[in-house]
Every structure is written in C-alpha cells, then in structure tokens.
Amino acid sequence: MQPLTPRRILGVCAILAGVLFLVVVLSLRLGAYPMSFRAIITTLYYGALGQTERIPTDFRLVIFGLRLPRIALGIAVGAALAVAGAGFQALLRNPLADPYVLGVSSGAALGAILSLVFAPHAVIAMQGAAFLGAAATIAAVYFLGRRGGQIESTTLLLSGIVAASFLSAIIMFLMTTLSGRDLRGMAFWLMGDLATPPQIPMGFLFVVTLAAVGAIYTTASDLNLILTGEQEARHLGVNVARVKLVVYLSASLLTGLAVSVSGAIGYVGLLVPHVIRMIFGSDYRILIPATALGGAIAIVLADTLARTIVAPTELPVGAMTALVGAPVFIYLLRRRVR
Amino acid sequence: MSAPSTPASGFNFGANPPDDPEVRVSVEQASYAYSVTDRGAPKFALGPVTFEARRREIVAILGPNASGKSTLLKLLAGLYRPLSGFVRVDGFEASQLDPRERAQKIALVQQESALLFPLRVWEYVLQGRYPYGRRLRFESEEDCLLAANALAQVGAADLRDRWMEQLSGGEKQRVILARALAQQPSLLLLDEPTQHLDIGGKVELLRRLRKLADENRYTVIVVTHELNLAAEFSDRIVLLHGGKCHLSGAPSEVYRREILGPVFEAPLDVEISPSGRPRVRLRDGMGRDSG
Numbered sequence: 368m369q370p371l372t373p374r375r376i377l378g379v380c381a382i383l384a385g386v387l388f389l390v391v392v393l394s395l396r397l398g399a400y401p402m403s404f405r406a407i408i409t410t411l412y413y414g415a416l417g418q419t420e421r422i423p424t425d426f427r428l429v430i431f432g433l434r435l436p437r438i439a440l441g442i443a444v445g446a447a448l449a450v451a452g453a454g455f456q457a458l459l460r461n462p463l464a465d466p467y468v469l470g471v472s473s474g475a476a477l478g479a480i481l482s483l484v485f486a487p488h489a490v491i492a493m494q495g496a497a498f499l500g501a502a503a504t505i506a507a508v509y510f511l512g513r514r515g516g517q518i519e520s521t522t523l524l525l526s527g528i529v530a531a532s533f534l535s536a537i538i539m540f541l542m543t544t545l546s547g548r549d550l551r552g553m554a555f556w557l558m559g560d561l562a563t564p565p566q567i568p569m570g571f572l573f574v575v576t577l578a579a580v581g582a583i584y585t586t587a588s589d590l591n592l593i594l595t596g597e598q599e600a601r602h603l604g605v606n607v608a609r610v611k612l613v614v615y616l617s618a619s620l621l622t623g624l625a626v627s628v629s630g631a632i633g634y635v636g637l638l639v640p641h642v643i644r645m646i647f648g649s650d651y652r653i654l655i656p657a658t659a660l661g662g663a664i665a666i667v668l669a670d671t672l673a674r675t676i677v678a679p680t681e682l683p684v685g686a687m688t689a690l691v692g693a694p695v696f697i698y699l700l701r702r703r704v705r
Numbered sequence: 706m707s708a709p710s711t712p713a714s715g716f717n718f719g720a721n722p723p724d725d726p727e728v729r730v731s732v733e734q735a736s737y738a739y740s741v742t743d744r745g746a747p748k749f750a751l752g753p754v755t756f757e758a759r760r761r762e763i764v765a766i767l768g769p770n771a772s773g774k775s776t777l778l779k780l781l782a783g784l785y786r787p788l789s790g791f792v793r794v795d796g797f798e799a800s801q802l803d804p805r806e807r808a809q810k811i812a813l814v815q816q817e818s819a820l821l822f823p824l825r826v827w828e829y830v831l832q833g834r835y836p837y838g839r840r841l842r843f844e845s846e847e848d849c850l851l852a853a854n855a856l857a858q859v860g861a862a863d864l865r866d867r868w869m870e871q872l873s874g875g876e877k878q879r880v881i882l883a884r885a886l887a888q889q890p891s892l893l894l895l896d897e898p899t900q901h902l903d904i905g906g907k908v909e910l911l912r913r914l915r916k917l918a919d920e921n922r923y924t925v926i927v928v929t930h931e932l933n934l935a936a937e938f939s940d941r942i943v944l945l946h947g948g949k950c951h952l953s954g955a956p957s958e959v960y961r962r963e964i965l966g967p968v969f970e971a972p973l974d975v976e977i978s979p980s981g982r983p984r985v986r987l988r989d990g991m992g993r994d995s996g
Contacts, residue, residue: 595817
C-alpha cells in the first residue's frame, strides 16, 4: 500500500518539466534561420539575466521575437486543452471525452467568430464569447447525450459529433461574409494554428490558464471518487453538484481561451490524459499537473513538426494532432466496444 | 428496555441525544413522497414508518418489489429529507448533516457502478477515508492502517494489491464492505448485498455482518429479499408492503403465515428451525403443477 504523496507528484512534475525544457530548446533550434544549441543556451541565459544587449540582434529577434512567443503560446494552449479533456472525461464519466470530439471547440470557435463579426474591437470579447460558446455547447451535448437520466457513452459522442458539424456549418456560413484575404487565415485558424500571435497579453493567458487548472485541481480528490460512481461519491461525502460546476466552468473556460488564441486543435485532450494515465496511473491528484505539462510538451512538439516537416511551407498544428489523434481515438473506441 | 425516545416536536432538526444511549437509529413516523407539487396531491413512496435500531443489532428491511425498501434506505442514509417525522442517527437528524459528517456516521453499501479506470483494492478501500480530510487530501499512515484493518475485518487482507476488476463477485462484495468500514461509521446500511452471491457467499457475508455487529458495536440495516437468511441473522424485521410499514418487530413476531403470505402474495408456510428461528418455505405441493 503506497498512497500518493505530494513528493511523488513534485518528482513527476520535475521530470516532465525537464522534458518540456528539452523540447523547447529543440523547438528553438529548428527553423529556417539556423542556430546552434550553444547559441540558443547563451541567448536564453543572457535573456534570463536581462542582459539583452549582449545578444546579437538577429538571435534576439528570432528567439524572443518569433520562436519563444510561439512556443509559450503552445505551452499555454497545450496545458489548457489537455486539462480540459481530463476534466470533461471526469465530468461526463467518459474516457473518450475531448473538447474537439465533443464539439466544444467548435462552439468556442463559433463564439469567437461571432465576436469578430459583431464586436471586432472589444477587449477580450473574443475570449468571453469563446468561453460562452464552449459552455453552451457542452451543456447542450450533455443533455442530448442523456437517455433515461443516464449519460450513455455512444449517444454522448454522437451528440458531440453532430453538434460539431452543425456548428461548423454556421461557421462556414459566417465565413462567406468575410473577405478573401481573411478567409485563408480563418481556415488555418479553424484547423488549429499557433502562427498568429494572440491579441491578448501572454501573461493574461498564462494567469487565467493557471487559475482554471488550479480550480480543477482543488477538486482532484473528489473527481477520483466521482470516477468510481456518482452515487458512491455522494455517500462518501462529496458535494457532487459543486464539483461538477467547478469542473464544467473551468474546463469550458480553458477550451474557450485555447480556441480563441489558437483555433480548434483536436485530440490533445484525449491523447495526453490517456498517455499520462498509462504511465502514472489514473489518480487525478497526479493526473492534472502531469497532464498540463504533457499537453504543453505535446503541442510544442506537434507545432515544431508542423512548421519543419514541409518547410518552408507550414502545416496547421491541428493537422498534426489530428493525424496522430484520430487513429488513437478509433483504437480506444474499438477497445471499449469489445 | 426503556421507552423509545420521543422528541418534543417532529420539527426539531438539531442534535437530540436519545434517552437510551444504546438506541442508535430512531425512525419515527418518517414518510417520503416523490414529486410533491402545489397542484397535485403528493405521491407517497413511503407512508409513516416507525422503528428503532440499537447498537449491535441487525435490522432487516423486507418486502416485495416496489414496497418502498429503497426509499426507506435513502431516508436512513440521509440522502432524502423525510416529508414528515424524523430519522435520527446518534441523535442527529440524518438529512441535516453536512455530507462529510454524515459519511463519518453512516456508510451505505450499494451495488457498485462500473469502474471507469483500473483501481487497486487498497486504493478503493482508502477512498473510505475521504470524509476525514480536507477537500484536497493525501492519505496519512493512520488512513493506511485503518484501511488495512478494514480489509482484515472482512477477511480480504490478501486481496490488497489485486485489481478491482479481477475480483470475483464475493471478493468484490467484501472489498466494498471494507471501504464502508474504513469510514468508521456507527451505522452500516446495505442494499441487497447478497444479490450476486452464491449461497455460500450469502451465508458467509451475513455471518461476517453478525460478527461485525457483535464485536464492533455496529448497527447494521440490510435491505434484502432473503427471507430465511434475514430470519436467521437479524434481531429485528421491518416489513414493508405497498409503500407502508406493515409490521416491525422480532423475527418471531413478523414471520407468521397469515402475515407473510398476503404481503408476498405467495403460498408460504412458516416453521421454527432447530435454532429457534422462524423459517419460510413454499406450502406443500405448490412447487408442482396441479394436473
């Protein structure tokens, strides 16, 4: 009997943070402008000390102006989507739940586009609208997925797929009203893309992501019990309604935020929690922080591949995650059906 | 034996220690109705029920299907608030307790839901310690000790490191019971615990419950369809019929041909076993076709 300790969680997080650092350095290295690892480390070192005058100008521009902001965006978005996936899986008691598969990302994208059409210059209107779109979609999918008071796995997934295609149709309709130049950017954004810098400050993105992940983390012990059965959790003293509300709002916020800055990147919320569970077990006290770091690693890696694999052309990062995610989803679905 | 505790008012929801400290559960005129609306009359699921349960006692709740057994169990577990009367556990109104406090006093064992992700037996039993910590909690050494003790109490110490989904029906039932014991409750509620067990498993489980009640001063309330096992192992029977409490008392008072026959709508005979307990059997010749 070896119960989970905070020490073990810290150890696992330290290892994953180390892996993330290596992936970040690798991602900084790769690209059209060649840089050695040594140059990258030196640039990062002087950058961390604030002695930017000691860094060559082109290095400074490439690292701090181009590559690092994109990587930072990838870290925030990856963590947000992966934790949102783990949250939805517990909320809906379905290991196949993912913001993209459930149509929540499409709901957030519709919200974001509506805000662009009706209030293009309002501050954080896009994030707010994306959050509302995500929250409304998951609520609709939840009620559509219920049969006889119980959530049925297949009905839920089908409801999500139908919701996604319905919302995509509305998005297409709205896109026809946009000019040709916006259209290509919008199409890329819909596939999930980290190339466009977000319109909100990076600090804001990180603070809100951390707050929402933290809110879900406070319910980690409760989620462990809810996963063994809602009735049982209630008998053991869990305030199930409160926990569900916290997870519902936080996971919707994470999805809305991620979609508003990077579009609908799929399958991260499905793949990452699944891999973390296989390695570290399904205890949410370790799963949430490990999933956040794992999501960051996955997106930074996927984006690095997306911008180097057919260089100088770039793929949207969502195409990379879907290439890996869709077959894994089918595998998991078939294994469950058997 | 002293008179049952009678409160001054049925609306007193606070702590009200019973006159007799041996009385652990007192149910007085407790009723419950589903879908009470302003327009229609309440649809009664359970008419007024009155009974007591003491320390070391096993009470069996019997009755045909749809007689209100599950509703009564939920009232006892504090999950429903009675429409009238009260349900008190250790002097506290069960439905008014904070969920964690309630889980420290009352453990409810039901047919468990399917697990979503694999779990070891010890992890499952440790969940019983949840009511004793802060919201985000890590288990202490004491928690582990109590979980190990709970497993030993149900004779499942050797199952500790097994996966839950690898257990047989009987083993799983013991582990679920161990998680309830890890809650250190004073009242143990069981909803048809023998449902998926063979006869050996049924007898073993009820023996264990008898031992837990006798040695650890638990009060055990069991909803069951097993008339003969209930007669053999329980101290008190609450017989429900059509959403009403038909009768409650010692097995010898309730197990009568003229009472059980009409309630279960079956030709039943009652005889006294060598142990002095009543025993139910189908009336002679009723098992065969008359033709």
